[in-house]
Amino acid sequence: MSESIAATGQMELHHIAFLQFTGRFAAQNQRSQLVLRKLYDWTLSLASHRHAAVALFLIAFIESSFFPIPPDILLIPMILAARSKAWRYAAICMIGSVLGGMAGYAIGHFLFDSIGQPVLNFYGYSAKFDQFRDYYNEWGAWAVFIAGVTPFPYKVITILSGVTSLDPVIFSIASILARGIRFFLIAALIWKFGPPIRNFIEKQLGLVFSIFIIGLVGGFVAIKYLI
Numbered sequence: 001m002s003e004s005i006a007a008t009g010q011m012e013l014h015h016i017a018f019l020q021f022t023g024r025f026a027a028q029n030q031r032s033q034l035v036l037r038k039l040y041d042w043t044l045s046l047a048s049h050r051h052a053a054v055a056l057f058l059i060a061f062i063e064s065s066f067f068p069i070p071p072d073i074l075l076i077p078m079i080l081a082a083r084s085k086a087w088r089y090a091a092i093c094m095i096g097s098v099l100g101g102m103a104g105y106a107i108g109h110f111l112f113d114s115i116g117q118p119v120l121n122f123y124g125y126s127a128k129f130d131q132f133r134d135y136y137n138e139w140g141a142w143a144v145f146i147a148g149v150t151p152f153p154y155k156v157i158t159i160l161s162g163v164t165s166l167d168p169v170i171f172s173i174a175s176i177l178a179r180g181i182r183f184f185l186i187a188a189l190i191w192k193f194g195p196p197i198r199n200f201i202e203k204q205l206g207l208v209f210s211i212f213i214i215g216l217v218g219g220f221v222a223i224k225y226l227i
Helices: 002-009 016-027 030-048 052-063 072-081 083-110 112-123 126-149 154-163 168-193 195-203 205-226
Strands: none
Touching (some): 030 072, 052 072, 052 083, 072 083, 072 168, 083 112, 083 154, 083 168, 112 126, 112 154, 126 154, 126 168, 154 168
8 A cells, every 4th residue: 555655646746637626726826836735745645544534535525615636636546555445435535525515505605705705716716707607507507517527626616606506406416426427437447447547547537527528518508509
């Protein structure tokens, strides 16, 4: 297990998956990049902790509302080190993320001015939200699903869902489906192929998810307006 964790710890922070997950924040300035590097290293170090499963749950929880490092960073080395626990770790990650998403929803609904707005400003999405707020509830379920599967910051959508009062049931179902697909697919790939698949997951899986979602949403939009 230690060898797998050590190998993972040597990954360069500029790999595509990490840049996609951290988005605009990583490019702001040298200081923010240093902070991200420390958070990344700290998160990764938790994979070798004796309570790594608890850490995975907590990281998945807080990432859904404000934390910049995605739980995938922790999930991948943990499964590589113990492939027999792949489904357990994926379930822990999904449950933590969905519950954290509900916390993000609550932040948007009850604490938007004091917490939600600063988080959106932090990730650079506050101004964009004003542009599509009026249409959010019509497409909110898709927004939750897309953000839950792709590298788009999920926390942004959980907060926006709360501030626009998206139906909590729709929000919860979309979150469960999206996070389940994402984490269980990662677990399945690692369980099946082991270390050789890691490079694909880190660099290409986000793109594959995005292309799939574009096609899926495009198809439903076409059906809506053509039939």
